[in-house]
Amino acid sequence: MRAVIIDPPGELFPIADVKAHLRVDGGDDDGYLEGLVAAAAGWIGGPAGWLGRSLGMQTLEVTGRCFDDRGLGVIMLPARPVAEVVAVSYVDTSGVERAIEPEQYRLIGDIGINPVPGFTWPSTADVPEAVRIRYKAGYEAGHIPAPIRLAILMLVGQWYGNREAASNRPQVELPFAVEALLMPFKVLA
Structure with missing residues (x-):
């Protein structure tokens, strides 16, 4: 992603x-x-x-072709620590963009999200940015x-x-x- x-x-x-x-x-x-x-x-x-x-608290967005490209069910989010997931959406196999409700996934520590028991990630359209996850990450x-x-x-x-790219002085x-x-x-x- x-x-x-x-x-x-x-x-x-x-x-x-x-x-x-x-x-x-x-x-x-x-x-x-x-x-x-x-x-x-x-x-x-x-x-x-x-x-x-x-480092500082920021809002990021990851996009990808599908929810679970590793087969684990967990989506590892880059640029941790993840503080909050703002929104999860996807393009379904019919080409319609849909939101996934927050009750259907959970934050795993500060590293990623996975579906709650009883819910599985839905199938997505075969397009480059079918999945979109917006989240806040960083230290306060x-x-x-x-x-x-x-x-x-x-x-x-x-x-x-x-301040220069090169120097005559010995470098540590x-x-x-x-x-x-x-x-x-x-x-x-």
Whole structure:
């Protein structure tokens, strides 16, 4: 299933926290720092991010050809943690779009949905976006796990201090430290 962001997350943490981490005074670089935070968060989080998780609370939508392409009954939703399923709809074999009522499926932890006992996913038309699931995922403001937050700050610090793509100075492998902080949170499947 393919995921797109419908409503992106807001500010992950105050720019004052970034400036304190970098020991930056004044507001001349605030816009630049906000851009660096957005770039780091985009590289780490969201449906296409390295982590496979949503950082700030956002609304996403996945589409696919059918409900259960793995034969398990469970639909694993990308960019976890899933907080709420907003809507599930599909195009039936007659070509009519239909909604599935919330009572007919349930959220499994914070990773996906499956049908409730006694209900099975319906057959769908053979079209690329026959199934559409809209949901909210991510951490509430102020609740991003500390290692993820620190990884963002470390990337921002690296990029803020090294604004060029190449350097004559010896480089330290910062990405290893960032990866070590993020690995316990990485979605592997």
